[in-house]
Amino acid sequence: MRALTWHGRHDVRVDTVPDPEIVHPRDVIIKITSTAICGSDLHLFDGYIPTMRAGDILGHENMGEVVEVGAKSPLKKGQRVVIPFTVSCGSCYFCGKQQFSACDNSNPATTSDMSETLYGYPMGGALGYAHLTGGYAGGQAEYLRVPYSDVGPVVIPDGMPDDQVLFLSDILPTGWMAAENAEIEPGDTVAVWGCGPVGLFAIQSAFLMGAHRVIAIDHFPRRLELAKGLGAEILHFREVNVREALFEMTGGIGPDACIDCVGMEAHGLGIDNILDTVKAHTFLGTDRPAAFRQAILSCRKGGRVSVPGVYGGMMDKFPIGAFMEKGLTMKTGQTHVQKYTAELLRMIEEGKIDTTFLVSHHASLEDGPDMYRHWHDHQDTYTKIILKPGLEKGAVQTQQEKIHEPA
């Protein structure tokens, strides 16, 4: 089959590789119909995530049609399914507590050594995301092996188009859990750093959970426009002093909750971010947490900080004084996707959540490498890219004619 493979920093290619096979009786194989490029794929593209190997297949936002079924899978051939990016066994202590991304069994015995060394305990598995999380092939390919198919896949009712449900695999539950972790109360003002797909879904989720105001921060005009379309007030961080602006806009109180949807590769003008960039490039540090620091310093006393943005290693200059003295609460983590999919699917069906307004491009799998470059270099216009193995090479469709209409 054809598959998009990683070969090094800023080097992804479409290769011909063997087809996946059923390995365990609970597995299924799906034929991919839609697979999106995620913001966190850029961390792989930029070489920020360790333990990638040349030849790894990327892609963790996948859906498709079941074409092969293991003896112990409850799925049936022909069903359309969305696949959570988190691989979860469903029977360990953590899965029992619905902490699916902390699954104790889904990272193979050999690859879990790495995260045990880095983080103290082994991480759960994830599709298409380096060997730290198990080394599973991703779905930016024609076919995908799905382990534990009785736990993750969401069967999609007939008549719902791919674009509407694809994001149940990652970014929609991630934005939703980000808002849930912000413990929003009626009347709250919520500040969201980063208006990428996760930020946009966090904004939508925050309003659905009763936020009075959402203030969104970014520097790409098109992404800020999408946030505004959801009803957020917007801040362009190159135009304004963000901390001062948040202070003034909240009458000197500060946002009740701050959500960092940026993660380890923050852009920014601060001296701290310039130093972090130098450190990351000289291997003296791993993460560039400018947005994270700003969120902690901006948050009101006793407020909540929610961090869906991806971090991987060590941070310099964590503002622990501000965090402690103000009595902040922080919640974070990889998304427990399986916990949220049923509820979110229902909300999509009922029209409560708009999942298509952010899609800017559809392209063939063969055009994947070009799409990675655009996703990296043209973040203003490329707001979400969906790859479709069914399309012919060169068949790039620019969308985004659809603008979100506030309910």
Next chain:
Amino acid sequence: MTGFLLSGDEDERGDTLQRTLIGAAAMAAAAGVALYFGRKRSETAGEPLLSDAPASTLRGSRKPDPALIGRTVTINRNAQELYDFWRKFENLSQFMDNVRAVETLDNSRSRWTIAAPAGTEIEFVSRITEDQPGRVIAWESEEGATIRNAGRVEFIDAAPGRGTMVRATITYDPPAGTVGRAIAKVLQREPNVQARRDLRRFKQLMETGEVTSSASPSGRRSEEPTKQYL
């Protein structure tokens, strides 16, 4: 550097040399402290222990045997079920990576076939030295084994509803001493790595019914999509 985030534009180049000297002095001081505590520890080696921890976690000279390896894993199953599976030694090759086969000889003795470096195999006979159903199994190799080894696995109830803590303790005499251990380490068969991974596989098998595999295709020509390579 401290405080730059808040103070912003302070000139940093001027005091680079000064900071380097402070850094060097701090490192020298840290080395001195480490040396002091290192000595202090060896002086207190004979004192009674205060910690409620397994012997394998003891530091330095307090450890009873440097070759002692211990690892605990919590498994979401009851102790009797786990004991029963383990006690049937034939099952061990399902999750112990270097155990090719175990053959039960009589109620207390079994013959083990172990994968050794360079594609070879070694065999030894192991004898049960302690057997408490649902709680403990201990064994040791009989006279003449190539790798003399002794093991003990305990099944300890975790908090109610949280399954069983399985603690394996292994002592071994590595083949050909230090050189053998170095070879074993290169081949990732170093015993503590092996114990850690074997227990993870035991947990996977008991909790999910399968030993987890991320086997999948890749662009690496030498690999097959049905095998686990790392």
